[in-house]
Amino acid sequence: MNESPPALQLSQITKRFAGTAGPLDILNGVDLAMSGGEAVAVTGPSGSGKSTLLYIVGLLDEPTGGTLTITGEQPLEFDTAAQARFRNRNIGFVFQDHHLLPQLTVLENVLIPTLPLGGADATAETRARQLLERVGLGERIDHRPARISGGERQRVAVCRALINQPKLLLADEPTGNLDQATAESVGSLLLEIAAEQQTMLICVTHSLELAGRFPRRYELVGGRLEPR
């Protein structure tokens, strides 16, 4: 009866790009509702708009139409600075490429998102160390990204995405650049750690194997999400 509203709600999200041969309608009315802590996988062929959708939800791109509600707020209505603050506090992003800064150590990379929130204080550093321990990198905190493996870099990227305790974790082909065994372990870790941290997870993936481990799955077809 006392149903709480969805923690994430996308209603009729559309995205039109200006193509050279006329407009390209990539998203044609995406609807999705998630409650706190839920995990969803989105599959779809290359070019179907998966990254476009994730970037819109992550406030890195604007939709042409539709509404986006995250934890009761409508960040698309915010100005750019407020959007950046909202993103930093509430949304974590894991990309296909780890996007770690090569000159920083593993620990410093994980702490980057804490800087706009007043800096890497002792609490943040403790949390970063705990996350890195959790993903099996406790012995690697002083290494630079070039000295660890691809799977380890992606684990660091997951820790960085979680350092500010986001409500929402977005992962765009997070295992796309890894060999199969490494991809499986990083994929499992992502699901487990999102559940432990009680963060919602939307994971875009080519891998039906990885998608198959998610409790809810969708395919992006014709610019809409179809349950799978």
Ligand code: ADP
């Ligand atoms: P996916 O991640 O599923 O492979 P994308 O979301 O990256 O797909 O892209 C979907 C489609 O939108 C592609 O055809 C791509 O070329 C097009 N597209 C993406 N970004 C732009 C842009 N900024 N301008 C024009 N077309 C774009």
Ligand code: MG
């Ligand atoms: Mg993509």
